[in-house]
Amino acid sequence: MSSVSPVVWGLLDDRPGHATQVQGIGDALPWPMVEKHMGFGWLSRFDVRILGASVVGLNRKARSALEPPWPDLLITCGRRCLPVARWIKKQAGGRTRIVHVMRPAVSTDIDLLVLPHHDRKLTHEEVEVVRVTGAPHRVSARRLNEARERMAQRFAHLPRPRLAVLAGGPARHVQYRRDWARDLGLRAMALAQSMGGSLMVTTSRRTGETSAAELEATLKLPHVSWKPGDPGENPYLGMLALADAIVVGVDSVSMMSEACATGKPVYVYGGDKLVGHKLKMLVARLFKEGRIVALGDPFDHTPPPPLDSAGLVARVVMERAELWFPPVARVNGTLSEAR
Known part of the structure; x- marks a missing residue:
C-alpha cells in the first residue's frame, strides 16, 4: 500500500475575518485542504459549553456537507465552529486532530490552540498553545x-x-x-x-x-x-x-x-x-x-522580516506530523495504518 497525505478540512465561518485565518494556515501547509463552508442557525448563539460536541448550530445545508471519510486534521476559527469540530472528532473516534484559532470558552478536544498575543492567556493547561502576533492570513x-x-x-x-x-x-x-x-x-x-x-x-x-x-x-x-x-x-x-x-x-x-x-x-x-x-x-x-x-512619524529603520503567523502555525503542525499522522494508506475510502 502506498502512503498518502493526511486529509485536511478547514471549517470556514461566514465571517470573512475568521475564514481567512483558516485559509491562511491551510495555504501554509504542504497538504491540500478541503474547505467546508459553515452556515448557522439560531441555536449557534448558545454558549459553546451548552452546545458541547454537536452540529445543532448548523443549518441543514452545512450539516449535509459533513460526512465520512473524516479528516485527520481539522482547522477552525471562532466560537461557532468549535462544537462542530468536536462533533467531527467524535465521529472519527477521536482520531481527528483539531487546530483552533482564537481563545475558546473550553479547550476540550483541541490539540493545538493558536492564540494571538493580544488575546488573554488560556488558563487551561491540558492544551498545547502556540502564540502568534496579529492574525493568520493569506498574504504570503x-x-x-x-x-x-x-x-x-x-x-x-x-x-x-x-x-x-x-x-x-x-x-x-x-x-x-x-x-x-x-x-x-x-x-x-x-x-x-x-x-x-x-x-x-x-x-x-x-x-x-x-x-x-x-x-x-x-x-x-x-x-x-x-x-x-x-x-x-x-x-x-x-x-x-x-x-x-x-x-x-x-x-x-x-x-x-x-x-x-x-x-x-x-x-x-x-x-x-x-x-x-x-x-x-x-x-x-x-x-x-x-x-x-x-502616521506622521518617520519610519527611520529597516522593517523586520514579514509577519507570517500562518507559516509559524504550519511549522508547528509539521513538527507534530509524525506523532499525529503515522504513515497512512487509503483503504476502501478510509484511512488506516500502512503495513
Missing part, C-alpha cells in the same frame, strides 16, 4: 509575487514611491471622529507628497459611501482608488505587492497583520482612538517589534 510571498506580476501594468503609470492606503472604518473598539476619512486622506497625501510619489487607495464595506467619497476628494496626487462594488478584480493584493510603503487603519487586526506581512514600512492611522484592550495590546506589540509607526 508566493501570492504577493503572483499579484505583482498580474497587476504591474495596472499601476505602471503611478510614479514611485507608491503609498498604499488601506482604509477600514469605525468599529466597536475604534472611535474615529466624524471627519476621519478626510483626515486620513490629507495625512496620507502629505506623506506621499513628502516622498514625491503616488497613492493606491482601497476602502472596505465598513468605510461607507460617504466616507469613501470624502477620502477620494482629498486625493490631489496621481492615484488609483478602489472600493467594494467597483468592476474588475479587487486590487488589494496588488497594492500590497507593488507598494513601497503602506498606511493602514488600526480598526482591523487582519489588515494590520497583512500590511506587516509585506516587510515594508507600515504607518498606522488612528492609534489615539483605540478603546479596546485587545487592539491596544496588538498595536503596542507591533510598535515594539518595529513593524509600524504612527
Whole structure:
C-alpha cells in the first residue's frame, strides 16, 4: 500500500475575518485542504459549553456537507465552529486532530490552540498553545509575487514611491471622529507628497459611501482608488505587492497583520482612538517589534522580516506530523495504518 497525505478540512465561518485565518494556515501547509463552508442557525448563539460536541448550530445545508471519510486534521476559527469540530472528532473516534484559532470558552478536544498575543492567556493547561502576533492570513510571498506580476501594468503609470492606503472604518473598539476619512486622506497625501510619489487607495464595506467619497476628494496626487462594488478584480493584493510603503487603519487586526506581512514600512492611522484592550495590546506589540509607526512619524529603520503567523502555525503542525499522522494508506475510502 502506498502512503498518502493526511486529509485536511478547514471549517470556514461566514465571517470573512475568521475564514481567512483558516485559509491562511491551510495555504501554509504542504497538504491540500478541503474547505467546508459553515452556515448557522439560531441555536449557534448558545454558549459553546451548552452546545458541547454537536452540529445543532448548523443549518441543514452545512450539516449535509459533513460526512465520512473524516479528516485527520481539522482547522477552525471562532466560537461557532468549535462544537462542530468536536462533533467531527467524535465521529472519527477521536482520531481527528483539531487546530483552533482564537481563545475558546473550553479547550476540550483541541490539540493545538493558536492564540494571538493580544488575546488573554488560556488558563487551561491540558492544551498545547502556540502564540502568534496579529492574525493568520493569506498574504504570503508566493501570492504577493503572483499579484505583482498580474497587476504591474495596472499601476505602471503611478510614479514611485507608491503609498498604499488601506482604509477600514469605525468599529466597536475604534472611535474615529466624524471627519476621519478626510483626515486620513490629507495625512496620507502629505506623506506621499513628502516622498514625491503616488497613492493606491482601497476602502472596505465598513468605510461607507460617504466616507469613501470624502477620502477620494482629498486625493490631489496621481492615484488609483478602489472600493467594494467597483468592476474588475479587487486590487488589494496588488497594492500590497507593488507598494513601497503602506498606511493602514488600526480598526482591523487582519489588515494590520497583512500590511506587516509585506516587510515594508507600515504607518498606522488612528492609534489615539483605540478603546479596546485587545487592539491596544496588538498595536503596542507591533510598535515594539518595529513593524509600524504612527502616521506622521518617520519610519527611520529597516522593517523586520514579514509577519507570517500562518507559516509559524504550519511549522508547528509539521513538527507534530509524525506523532499525529503515522504513515497512512487509503483503504476502501478510509484511512488506516500502512503495513
